[in-house]
Amino acid sequence: MLRRFTPVLLTLVVVALGVTALAARPDSSPPRRTADYVVLAGVAGLRWSDVDPQSTPTLWRMAQQGSIGSLSTRSAHRPTCPVDGWLTLGAGSYAGWNGSRQPGGCPPAAVTVEQPDGIGANLPDQERVVAYNADRQPWGTVPGSLSESVRCSVAVGPGAAVAAARPFGRVDRYAPALPADPSGLLGSCVLSIVDLGTVSGTDPADRRADARRADEALAKVLAARPPRSLVLVAGVSDTEAPARLHVVVADGPGWEHGWLTSASTGREGYLQLVDLAPTALTALGRPMPERLFLGRPAVKVDGRPDDLAGAIAAPADADREAAAQRAVAGWFFGLLAAAQIVLAVAVLPLLRRARRLAGPHSPPPVSPRIVATVELLLIAVALAVPAALLADAVPWWRGGHAGVYFAVVTVALIVGATALVRFTPGHDRTLGPLGAVAGLATLVVGADVLSGARLQLNGVVGYSALEGGRFSGLGTVGLGVFLAGSLLSAGWLAQRVRRQWRPMVVVAVGGLAVVVVGSPYLGADSIGAIALTAGVAVAAAISTGGWLTVSRLVWATMAGLALTIGFAVVDLRRPVEERGALGRFLTALGEGTGGLTVHRASTANFQTLVNSPLTVLAVVGVLLVWFALLQPWGGLMRLFGIYPAIRAALAGTALASVIAGLLGGSALDVAGAAGALVVPMAALASLRVLDHSTDRTQPGTGQPRPDGPGGGPSGGAPTGGRPDDDGGAARPGDGTGTTAVPDGGGTTGSGDDDGDGGPAAGTRPAGRSATRVPVARTAAPEVSTGTGATAGRPGVGTG
Secondary structure: OHHHHHHHHHHHHHHHHHHHHHHOOOOOOOOOOOOOEEEEEEEEOOOHHHOOOOOOHHHHHHHHHOEEEEEEOOOOOOOOOHHHHHHHHHHOOOOOOOOOOOOOOOOOOOOOOEOOOOOOEEOOOHHHHHHHHHHOOOOOOOOOHHHHOOOOEEEEOHHHHHHHOOOOOEEOEEEOOOOOOOHHHHOOOOEEEEEEEEOOOOOHHHHHHHHHHHHHHHHHHHHOOOOOEEEEEEOOOOOOOOOOOEEEEEEOOOOOOEEEEEOOOOOOOEEEHHHHHHHHHHHHOOOOOOOOOOOOOEEEEOOOOOOHHHHHHHHHHHHHHHHHHHHHHHHHHHHHHHHHHHHHHHHHHHHHHHOOOOOOOOOOOOOHHHHHHHHHHHHHHHOHHHHHHHHOOOOHHHOOOHHHHHHHHHHHHHHHHHHHHHOOOOOOOOOHHHHHHHHHHHHHHHHHHHOOOOOOEOOOOOEOOOOOOOOOOOOHHHHHHHHHHHHHHHHHHHOOOOHHHHHHHHHHHHHHHHHHHHOOOOOOOHHHHHHHHHHHHHHHHHOOOOOOOHHHHHHHHHHHHHHHHHHHHHHHOOOHHHOOHHHHHHHHHHHOOHHHHHHHHHHHHHHHHHHOOHHHHHHHHHHHHHHHHOOOOOOHHHHHHHOHHHHHHHHHHHHHHHHHHHHHOOOOHHHHHHHHHHHHHHHHHHHHHHHOOOOOEEEOOOOOOOOOOOOOOOOOOOOOOOEOOOOOEOOOOOOOOOEOOOOOOOOOOOOOOOOOOOOOOOOOOOOOOEEOOOOOOOOOOOOOOOOOOOOOOOOOOOO
16 A cells, blocks of 8 residues: 555655745845836946946946846847847837848838927837847747836937837937937936947057947036936947847946846846836836836845956856857867767777677677776766866856966866766766766755856856846756666665665755756756756656556656646746746736747747757767666666666756756756766766676676676676675675676666665675676576576576
């Protein structure tokens, strides 16, 4: 009865942990009305490196008394050109201009602004722009949504006219440039949008001159600002490729001396361009438009240093890191994919020759030094991503040769981590390296998440603020490594306990991992938590051995569905503006607009599948596993038979990584990151299992094996009577005669048949020794004979 209800209890535990972690959210309620007027002042291309007390004294004083942050200017186009940035500002969602674009650059702004009555203006191209964003872009963006949410708006300059134009092209009040006294113009409507100019080029002198002119215009705006007003200054776009982070400053009642953040970033000191529209409406106390903005209202967070120079240094340094990350990440993953391919080719002959066959034509064993070298290389490759994550703790991006510095730091960390795994106790056991690497990878990623995921932000193996997709929590690569590491660690630990306790171990470790991934305080990835729940449920179901039966699959599916439904119910009970991705998707389905979300996800999956180097890692891993490791000579099937908990962990990892990638819009990126850790370790463990496939034990002799003191050609475990890889003692089955023990992974006989090293009937008393002797073998499948043999188990037993 207990065994029958165990899957039900385990399912309830996983679901309860997941829903608890996902339901608890920080207090992110938007601020109340704080202003009677809002002035949005934009400067295309303005970065924090352009701000100083001499060139921009007005902006410097404004930043000193207000709140500041780094602005990600993502739009529907990359890079975000000035006209795209202004259009996104007024839409509150990712928008793009429908004009022609130069590859890697921004065309001159060709916006036609007509003034038929001398009061307002008209944009004749606006209707085509609205149709372009509705038909050609997957965001459901409506340009002019911000101006449509207020009764009256003012625009100064052509860029501001693009942001303030209503969907049919009308601008309520318009001035081509700031008048000598703009107080009457800025006070005529509750919302004013001002184009302060552009800062462009790479020459520092030219940029200082542009920034000085923008600062002089800002001084006129601040002198004429209406009473009780909020002024937002933002670098609304890039001016050339590549993209950079830009300036954002808020000055007004309730915005003094702090960092800017929003629920869309979840990171102190970071805003998105799409956050400015909802920030303006929230400050004015106006409701959001019927079609929700993608951005969230900005809030002020305390803790900014009193020294403005020191405070500005942080966002300026983040801009340099984000710019360097983009260049370094490409060649890092390219080299990692190349190393995986080279090792996959190199390991093939070792797999073919690791299992010694009978007869004079059997190939000679590979040199132990070569095998040991390949094993170390496999460990190093598996640790490359965690080492690259740790490398971001060193400010490598501040030097003149950022890529070289990153390479030196990463290689040093890989060497140190490989040495740590090599000299860890139990390294010579079959599963020793696998458990050490999995635990180390889980520890590195988990520690970073628990400390605020600071290493992943703008990190080479993390996520970039320039992309605008994620600013906090677990990124795509981190999620893949954490999924693989936590499930492999769970499988390694479960293999060391009795069979009936293995599902509990997998659920305990996997449940903690679900909490880390899904909690909004930590990983903040609800889709990743749901995917990991499915992986944990599958791993727990088959950790005791056997196939993934229909009943086990049903319980695993129910766990994932129950967690999804539980989180959906919790998310839908929140206010509309506070809902997460799942709640927004379900709301869109109810309104009949869910197709946009599906279209965005499918588009993102296709683009990522084609352009990401992680796709190569995933494909190479699948090819190596399918065409080599899973072959009769590959060793992985033998590993699965001896260590069923490891098989369960690998199956759960594959399922969770695929689900997380497809539902999260990252295609095979999660699977590629997981494969970078899993595939090398699976190859190493398969090599060791094959190396010991001809080991035999005889009770009561105590003599060493003929092939050397290492117990095998690759320096394997010692001779008979040693502890097995599961922590138990190698056993002679039922004690009636000679019994086969495949690498200490289990015994034949009438005892425990799952290879966990647990007690069995007729176990040899403690302290008795055994000797392994080679037995004539053929390439045919092994058949167990004798009364002590277990059906389907490799080895020979005699009664």
